Amino acid sequence: MGSSGSGNFSDYSGKQKTESGNDSSGGSSGSDKCSEAFTASLEDVASHDFYKTHGAPPPVGTPLTVGIKGRIIAVAGTESVGSLPTRLNYLAGCLQDGFTYTGVVTASSNGSHPQVQADFVVK
Numbered sequence: 461m462g463s464s465g466s467g468n469f470s471d472y473s474g475k476q477k478t479e480s481g482n483d484s485s486g487g488s489s490g491s492d493k494c495s496e497a498f499t500a501s502l503e504d505v506a507s508h509d510f511y512k513t514h515g516a517p518p519p520v521g522t523p524l525t526v527g528i529k530g531r532i533i534a535v536a537g538t539e540s541v542g543s544l545p546t547r548l549n550y551l552a553g554c555l556q557d558g559f560t561y562t563g564v565v566t567a568s569s570n571g572s573h574p575q576v577q578a579d580f581v582v583k
Contacts, residue, residue, distance in 0.1 A: 494554035495582055499566075502534055502542025502576040509539040517541070517574045518565050524578055526561040528552060534563065534578055541565075542576050 505517050518524075518541055524534045532544040532551050544551065551561070563580035
């Protein structure tokens, strides 16, 4: 239960994206992480609006967006679906800078621990 981030305080550093790529979070030098597509396994799916309303995670092919509700989350329509891993916390700064992300559910499973996998791109 809970976050499955790296367990490092650096996940919560509050650092904004860097244009020079000298950020210690990895990636290629000179890249702008805000412009990169990403894949994520969503966390805490059962505690989010979509699961509470429908009793199941969204099916494969469901369109998603990225928002902030305490944590960075995936949203289907107006319902939160799951939290993004803490390794993606840098997206908060990207969203503040005007970046938007759209995605799609690529895998979904129900059961005692519902799971959702999604791919996202910059819109």
